[in-house]
Structures are given as C-alpha cells and as structure tokens.
Amino acid sequence: MSGLRVDVGTLRVPVLIRDTHLRIVGQGTNGVTFSVGPGRYVVTVALPGDHLVEEVVDVGRDETREVALREAVNTADADLEDRAPLVSARHGERPAGWQRARMLTHAGPALLSPARPATFGPVTESGRRRRAEVGPGDQGQSFLEVSDGVTSVALGLPSEGACLIEEDLDRGELMLSAFPADRNARLALRYLQANDLERGGLLFSAGLRRTRPRRISSRRSAASGEVLIGCYLTLRRGYFAEVDDLIERLRGDSAWTTDVAIIEAETAAARGRHSAAADHLLQAAGQGLPRYTAGFSILVSRMRQYAREGAVRDSLTDRQRGLLDGLAEAYRELIPYADLTCPTTTFRNLPHLRPQ
C-alpha cells in the first residue's frame, strides 16, 4: 500500500486528498499518513477563507510520499506569518490613532462598563494590518474598547493569555478583530468565523477529540480557548455527544463560563429540551456576554425564539418566560450594533460608548 503525508510545520491544518476524478479519498490533518493506491492525487491544504494550497503528486507502488507545503502554506495566508516589523508604540502604549483604549467588564446586559486602561504588548505593522498584543488580565475584564475619537469598537478578547488585536489600516473607520495569539487556535477561529464547519471540524475530529477527555485548569486557558472553539465548530456540525465530551474538558475554567452555558443551551435546544436550554441561557446572561460571536448569535437567536408565541414558548415555565422577556428587552438596543462578521463578540459605536 502507498501513502501520502503532508508537512506544513507545527501548524495543524485540514488536508484533503483527491483522485483524478476529484473524489475525496482521504481527509484529516497534516501529520497523518493517508493510505492511497498508486496513482496521481491532488493534495490540498484548505485554509480558511477558501485559500487553498494545492499540489498534484504522483505516488508509486509501496511508496510513501511526503508533500512539503510548509513554505506555501505560510505564504498563502499572511495572517499566519509573524514577521511584521515593530512600529512606534512601545510596550504598554496605545497604538497611534487609538485615542481611548480601556478594558471593560462584561457582566450582564448592562455591560461594557469601564474597568481600567488596557495595556499592550508589542505593536507591529505589516501591509494593511496593524497588530497589538493585549493581555485581558483578570476575570470580568474580557472586553476591550478602542476609540479613535469619532467611532468606537468594543470587542471580546478570546483568551486569558495574550491575544492579538488586528486593525485594517485601509479603512476609514476602526475595524478591529481579536484572535488568540496561539496559531492553531487562531486558525480554528478563522474557520468558525467563516462558518467553514467541514474543514474546521477536521481539526477537532482528528486532533483534540481523539485525546482522553480531561479537565483543563485555568492556567491552561490558551488550550481551553482552542477547545472552546472546537465546541462551537462541533456544535454547528450537529455532533452533540461530542460537544458534551468537549464541554467536560472546560469545566473548572471560569474564563469561559458564559460561552459554555450558551453551548449547553444550544445543545439542549437542538435536542428539543427547551426548558433546560432556557435555564442555561439565563445562566449565561447572568454571567455576561459570551466572548465569541458564535455564542452571541446563539444567545440572540434562541432568546428571540423563546419570546415568540408558540409551542416552544408554551413549554417554558412562567418564571422562565418572564426572565427571558426581560432579557430580550435588555438586549434589544444592543443587538443591532453587533458586528456578526467578527470572530469575537464585537459592537461598533454603541451609543453609550461613543466618545463624548
């Protein structure tokens, strides 16, 4: 039997192997040897945003071919590179043009109240992107608000450790999005952002899910952040039992309680257990906003569903209905300001955050 193996370095990426009819004959991640018969194949590393790195290879009988795509993968997605030069801002300074930058608490719908100034790690600039590293710090301070004096953006920070804030310099307004600093977690989040469940899901079906479930301590939040992204991807694919397994690994990590409660709510709702789902939603809302847009989207969608008359609403208790109605009212003004194209929960120009 022959084999194919893809080398892209330390990054874990989805790999597809197709035959001359373009039928998929193997899919998984790099690092795995795909068993194939002798013949010609298209080897594809499918990066988020439909960026494909492809190579056609011929495999001989009893030959295992290693396809080296490390350089091509790094070149294909500039976001995967970390070679940007430093710009003028020093460690701890706000990047130029950011007139206000502060951490926000995220507790409850009366949220995003200022906590303290944000501190920045090294600031880099490359092409049309400027990156700043931000350390979210303590619990309850998991949003960052930035203003250029005209507009404001408030966005969730995806990790208790360092995360990257990326600004698109070509635009006239503040366009920020936050990603984990860890490359694998960042890549997974980009699949989630693009709703590319098929390919993003490969990262978790082949990697994390296979490992023995274990709880993750708060000191390992960077890893748990990746597991959480895996939860969202797996949830959207409809693999609820596997979501349950992944959630078990996040228990005890207080950084993600809101997101985990929302994932549990959606899992229950999709199983038809709406009363349990409502309890999880209320629990989530009491703890604050989810950090990921996927969670905010679920929260809004289910909240609106439970506010509508019908059999599902009738299945809830009076107490649940009352609390959910109050919650819907509290979120009503917030919802239209959410930017659902961003990976982490992001609000643009919320009226009460506008610069005075």
Add this chain to the structure above:
Amino acid sequence: MTYWVDRTASLKPGQPVTHALVIGVSAYDHLPGGPLTFGLKSLSSTAAGAHRFAVWLRDHYHNPRAPLATIRLLLSPTAEGEPADREHVRNAVLGWQEDNSRNSSGTSFLYAAGHGVMLSHEDSLVLLQDFAKDRMVLDYSLDIGSVYHGMAGDQFPQSQVYFVDACRLRPEVFARFANLGTGVGLPSPFAAADRRSSSVYFSAAPGTLAYGRRDGEGTIFSAALLDCLGGLAVEAAGAGEFHVTGASLLRTLQEQVNSRARQYNAEQYVTGGGTGLSHVVHYFEKPPAFPYAIWLDPDHARPFVRAEIWDGDRNGLLADGRFEPNPASWDLPAGLHSLDVIVKPGDNRFRTRSGVALLVDGRQARPKVVSVE
C-alpha cells in the same frame, strides 16, 4: 396564493421534492417619507436579483433526489408573481411551510431580498413592500429567524437553504423601531430535536450606492450566487458526479461577493449560518466546464508543438490544438486532467512533455506555464 411554477402534477406522489419561496422587494409603498421611515428609500436591484434567482431555479436547478416541485414568487414591483406585501408574503410563507411539512427527505429554499438587518447567524429581518404602512412598522417585515425555527422538526425537509440579500439598515435606525411590531413568521412547533442540515447565507450591503450592479440586473450578491451555482462552487462527489454543497457555496460566495464589492470600492461580506453536516444544494447533470489557459514556454516553439489534453485516466481526449495564441485557452470540464505537449518528430530543439497535471476547477488565476525547453 398561486404558484409561479408548479410541477407537482408531473412528479410521483410522495416523492421527495423541492419547494422554493422567493421574495424580492425593491419598490416600497411608503418610502421615502413618513415619520417612521427614518430616511429609507426604495431600492433598485433587489427584486431583479430575486427574479433572476427564481428563473435559475426554474430553468437550471437540478436535484435528482428532490426535483423542483413549486416556486412561489413575490416581487415588488410586480412584473411576475405576486406582490411582496405582508398579506401575500404571510400566505406564501404558510403555504410553503404546509407544502414542506410532508417533505422530510426533500429540500426547501427561501430567498428574501430588500432592506434588512441581521440579528444573528440564522436570524434577520427583511422589510416588505408595505413597510411603515402604519406605526407598527415591523408588522410589515419578514422574520427570517421565526421562519427558520418554524421549519425545525423531522416532518420538514432535512435539507434547507436560506438566502438573505439585504441592504443593511443602520443600527441606530433599527434600534428605534425594533419593538414596533412583529414580522411575518411561523409558529415554532415543539420539535423533539433539530437534526436538519441547513445553510443560511446573509449578505448585507453597506448602502444603496454599493448595492446594485451597474447593469441593473440584480445585486452583487445575486449575480455572485448565480455564478457560484453555475459552476464556481463545484465539488466532485464521485466518478462523474459534480455538485454544489452548502459548504462549497459558502466558501465561494464569500470570496466572490467580497471581490466584486471591492470593484465598487465597497465592502460586502457573506455571513454563513445554519447547522448540521454539509448538504447538496445543486447537482450538475454533467461536469461544469471552465476556460483553462496554458502558456507555452518558449513562445517561439509554437509552430513546432501541439497540445493534447486527456482525462485523468487517459481514456478520453478532451481537447487538442496549437498554442495560437499563446497562452491558449480551452474549455475543459472540471477535473484533474493530463496534458501532453508533443513536439514535431525530428525537431531536437524542444522536448515533448507528457502527463502534465491540469487541475480544472474554475479557480485558475493565471495561465499554467509549460516549458518544452
């Protein structure tokens, strides 16, 4: 409600089918003007885009597992179909749900275009023709989230596709009328479990200027969508079987809409929602063909060589010819093919190339360079 297309008589009773509901609003009865219209104006291209999608469904949609049964079409202005006002849309949505309630192995499509706002990845509102008829302005909207949740359950199609092509309402505008009424939707049935595969595509243009295509034939989104369904989003499933899946459509549509909007100096993104495993949206009766360019190097070899392009198994010749001009372009079916560049016998200046791989999938950005030196 009358169907715009009704093929049920030609289909076997009880077989899985496709039911589609297409709604496009360009002309608004009460815009501009009125105290609760917040400066909104009628649009130019949304109804045309919806109409083009309905025509594509009627003429080109191919699904042997669930052939097209019906299309309900509601447009404003109304050249064909019915008006896209609250009364007609409400009847159409209920009728569409009813038709789909015995179609669990089938497919459903909902396409809605007009002024709108996205609330979550599955939830949005599209304003209907009689929006702002009275002060409960949102009574005259379509609540996509309500429709989406109302279609959950094992009795409904387990393959569902939603397209929302919206001219984005400004948040501060929407926030002012968000609680003024309830959009047209569906009652949420108590579903034991939601196991469907659904795809939701939402595209919001930032404003009317960037919204319509200059040729007036629909929107950036609708044009990109039809090109994707026409072949750009093709995936191979088996020997000779090519289709578009929910996932391949999203990936390609995101890229196409974004790149086309940039030509208008605008930003426009497609956001994907829905759940479940990827499902087939459209099958091709034969592999879609794409132009494929090959550049012969060096150019002065042109008179002395010819090209033969074979299928991947080298069983069938797909195309042949000379490099006139250089690069030369051939229309080739999607697939991984094999190119031979054959040098005239006796010419020792160049070398014949055999079995050069050609990956044809509609993505070719630059000509394939083949050297015979």
